[in-house]
Amino acid sequence: MKIRLVNNGVFTPVEDINEALLPPKNGFYWIDADLEDLAVLQPLFGLHDLAVEDCLTEEEQRPKLEIYENHYFVVINSIRFDDEEIFLRALNMFLGRHYLITVTRQKINELRSVKPILWEQEVDMPDRFMYHLVDLVVDNYLSVGDRIEARIENLEEDILMHTKKSHLTEIIGLRSEILWLKKVLGPQRELISTLNKKDLRLIDSELQKYFGDIHENAVKIYETFETYRDLMGNLREAYQSSLANRANEIMRVFTALTTIFMPLTFITGIYGMNFDFIPGMSYHLGSVVLMSLMAVIGCGMFYLFRKKDWL
Structure with a gap:
């Protein structure tokens, strides 16, 4: 578990977790925790039992926002694509007035790449931190979508030039991955829409408008993967046609x-x-x-x- 005081984008390590229980004079506390750390964090910050249970028991969680008395529990899925399989990793966030707790099972790249953005934007509030984190997660879907599109184009070219039996396995595998991912994108789009439109006291009203920009990207991603699903159907037809020819x-x-x-x-x-x-x-x-x-x-x-x- 790593505890940092974030003030105007500057990170200051904190050794004693008890310091994070009270609001700092300036900035907020970011606690980057593992699942095992929840046993310590839950009684200190009053994290809700159901939210903690979701973190501990569900490896693949549905994106959602749960509102509790002193904090929000937000789940969004980070994506990784290694050219063979798509992986989703749940990013669990507990948002309070003066803190943001992130809990993950595996390492998530967005937690590292968000640091320069916080420094550049001089972030000093936890809701702004969460905004930039969600923005990075959604942007990563766009880059993964570009790589999937390039793979589909290469696969189509290979099928037309040199049809192999292995191509059918690739088509079926990639289509299954796209269909599975599309089911996740729907709830994620709804989550970002909620962050944009719902009256949330722990998120600044002006900042909520910026979530609308992320929501537009989420809708675009959903439509893009809908197109990829159709392309995979066309690719299978091209494979069968190539075999017949x-x-x-x-x-x-x-x-x-x-x-x-x-x-x-x-x-x-x-x-x-x-x-x-x-x-x-x-x-x-x-x-x-x-x-x-x-x-x-x-x-x-x-x-x-x-x-x-x-x-």
Whole structure:
């Protein structure tokens, strides 16, 4: 657990947690905690039992805002994409008058990247801190969406150029990830809308208007992933169409080869019959002439098929 006094974006470490129980003269306290630290924090700050229980028992939480007497409990999901799987990590926040407690199971990049923003914006209130944190989380969805779009484009190009059976596994896996993520984006969009419109005494009314900007991005992200879902359906159709075209190409080659060998088989069939007299059998160069004739016929048919673009 790390305790910091934040004043105008400047971080000052605090060793004794009891100092954070009372409002500072300037700034606020940011307590970055793990799940194990809740046993200490709950009685000191009066954190509600249900909120603490959610942090401890639910690994994947639904984004939400719960209002209690002395604090708010806010859950928002941070996203990470490693080009194979999408991961969501719950960011639990307890917002009070003079403190913000963040509780996570795993490390979340936004908690590190928010520090320069707090210093640049000279943040000195916990609600502003939470605003910038939520803004970073939502912006990260946009960057992940760009990477997913690039992956879809690369996958489409690979399917059109070199169709493989592994492509279908990739399509099904990525589509499932997108559908699962889309279910999470709905509640997250509603959460940000609540932060923007609901009368919340622990969040400055002027600051709430800025949450409307984040809400617009959340709506855009939701619509974007809706588009990605449709694109994955089109990609699956392109895969099946490519397989069908490839099968047609193979059948066309086999058909052409069979057609080329038909007259050759006819000639060899005639000369394989057991008759006493077959034209050219007594000629000493008969085999050479016959083989040459077969070669000319085969090459001629191959040239004809190539000219007509059948091969």
